[in-house]
Amino acid sequence: EPEVTQTPSHQVTQMGQEVILRCVPISNHLYFYWYRQILGQKVEFLVSFYNNEISEKSEIFDDQFSVERPDGSNFTLKIRSTKLEDSAMYFCASSAQGALGEQFFGPGTRLTVL
Amino acid sequence: GDSVTQMEGPVTLSEEAFLTINCTYTATGYPSLFWYVQYPGEGLQLLLKATKADDKGSNKGFEATYRKETTSFHLEKGSVQVSDSAVYFCALSAGMDTGRRALTFGSGTRLQVQP
Numbered sequence: 001e002p003e004v005t006q007t008p009s010h011q012v013t014q015m016g017q018e019v020i021l022r023c024v025p026i027s028n029h030l031y032f033y034w035y036r037q038i039l040g041q042k043v044e045f046l047v048s049f050y051n052n053e054i055s056e057k058s059e060i061f062d063d064q065f066s067v068e069r070p071d072g073s074n075f076t077l078k079i080r081s082t083k084l085e086d087s088a089m090y091f092c093a094s095s096a097q098g099a100l101g102e103q104f105f106g107p108g109t110r111l112t113v114l
Numbered sequence: 115g116d117s118v119t120q121m122e123g124p125v126t127l128s129e130e131a132f133l134t135i136n137c138t139y140t141a142t143g144y145p146s147l148f149w150y151v152q153y154p155g156e157g158l159q160l161l162l163k164a165t166k167a168d169d170k171g172s173n174k175g176f177e178a179t180y181r182k183e184t185t186s187f188h189l190e191k192g193s194v195q196v197s198d199s200a201v202y203f204c205a206l207s208a209g210m211d212t213g214r215r216a217l218t219f220g221s222g223t224r225l226q227v228q229p
Binding site: 004031033035041042043044045048055056058091093095101102103104105106107108 | 150155156157158159160163203205214215216217218219220221222
């Protein structure tokens with residue numbers, strides 16, 4: 001069964017460093033998403049991406065964040081200068097359709113900022 | 115803005131017990147409602163969904179009915195198994211008429227089923 005994959009599973013970085021989280025969505029999906037979950041808190045939407053551009057983003061997704069689909073398979077989230085409060089589990093998701101399409105989630109990348 | 119409220123966990127049940135996890139929502143318009151499940155070490159998996167009022171979503175013995183009058187989408191299962199132990203998330207999306215796809219999640223409810 002096709003699945004969304006994410007790498008790495010755990011990333012440790014120093015405050016102020018740049019990190020890139022990688023995702024491989026399901027191959028025929030057109031919509032891509034990033035969510036995050038700070039320990040003990042809700043899963044929060046960050047951004048959605050369609051047709052090579054951001055289609056929706058939350059207040060969390062400020063200038064420190066960027067997304068890219070550098071080739072036909074990968075979808076990346078870059079945090080330019082990490083802060084302690086960026087420590088969280090980051091989930092990638094993809095869907096074949098728009099609003100009613102099921103979003104398939106990856107296993108997540110745990111980001112720890114020291 | 116949109117929000118989802120779930121009952122606090124953990125919920126601890128014996129095998130074959132009846133399960134209810136409460137979920138209420140606040141949204142404008144006509145949201146779609148979802149239950150996602152997260153097993154240890156895995157991503158979120160869609161368990162069931164309902165896209166309009168009075169729809170009942172069901173899967174693997176779990177059910178939830180979209181109640182617009184009470185703005186609720188409670189998850190139920192008649193007889194839980196140890197393998198149902200997981201974290202359950204209620205979520206909504208704003209709905210097809212808005213074009214918005216972002217999911218708004220509740221805080222999650224951990225279910226522990228004891229043999």
